[in-house]
Amino acid sequence: MPPAPLSDNVFDHDAALLACARGDQRALHTIYERESSFLLGVAKRIVRDHATAEDVLHDAFVSIWQRAASFDASRGAGRGWIYSIVRHTALNRLRDSSHETTLDDTATAQYDAQTAMLAWQTQGEAWSRQADLGQLERCLDRLEPERRHCLLHAYVEGCSHSEIATRLKTPLGTVKAWIQRGLRSLRECMQ
Known part of the structure; x- marks a missing residue:
């Protein structure tokens, strides 16, 4: 008051x-x-x-x-x-x-060095990531369409299992099994 x-x-x-x-x-x-x-x-x-x-x-x-x-x-x-x-x-x-952080000169220099190192590593890893994405695409293409769709809905679109079941008009248990088997197949293919 x-x-x-x-x-x-x-x-x-x-x-x-x-x-x-x-x-x-x-x-x-x-x-x-x-x-x-x-x-x-x-x-x-x-x-x-x-x-x-x-x-x-x-x-x-x-x-x-x-x-x-x-x-x-x-x-x-x-x-x-x-x-x-x-x-x-x-x-x-x-x-x-509460989101602000004040850095002294030493901390600023360390932060700049870490940022530069990360940028250098990221650039080198970009080629590796591109190769991995190519391999992932090939592995996804090998999956049965239902399993591939389930995985894409779950991991790209962020859908829950029940949302996927509704979209695909498929029982929830079947969707869970397809996702589980699809992930197992992807792991084996990516190795």
Whole structure:
């Protein structure tokens, strides 16, 4: 629950948001003056860093300005809507930052070396993969059509056994047996 207003006079957050929707920058400034210290506290509790919380607050006020027209007083109070924008902005920032990794110079050099080595290996393996794919194609061509279709549905299209049974209008047990026998035949052929 948001904290109480700064003074005893009543501030109409709903009206201020409607004014923002009409392009009244003074209304946004008034919201900022009245609520920013509390909203900064909300953001800081979530992101646990003062500078990041300030960035969150900035982004949230940009969002409030841009989305003020979407505020609907029949769905809730304006003050709660403002606090939810700040909370969601902070949570999104936290979520986004969890995917970031900072590397020092040594780690960066190691990463670059590993990437270069992997690229070199991948290029050499491309010829080998191409040969394997040619062999796989020949082995698939040797399978009975039903087994080949089952394997392709399962491993290329990602279908479940029951989906394959429905597509082929074949009993589930038969589909499972075809897949099992087809895989065994492929293993033998690829060796």
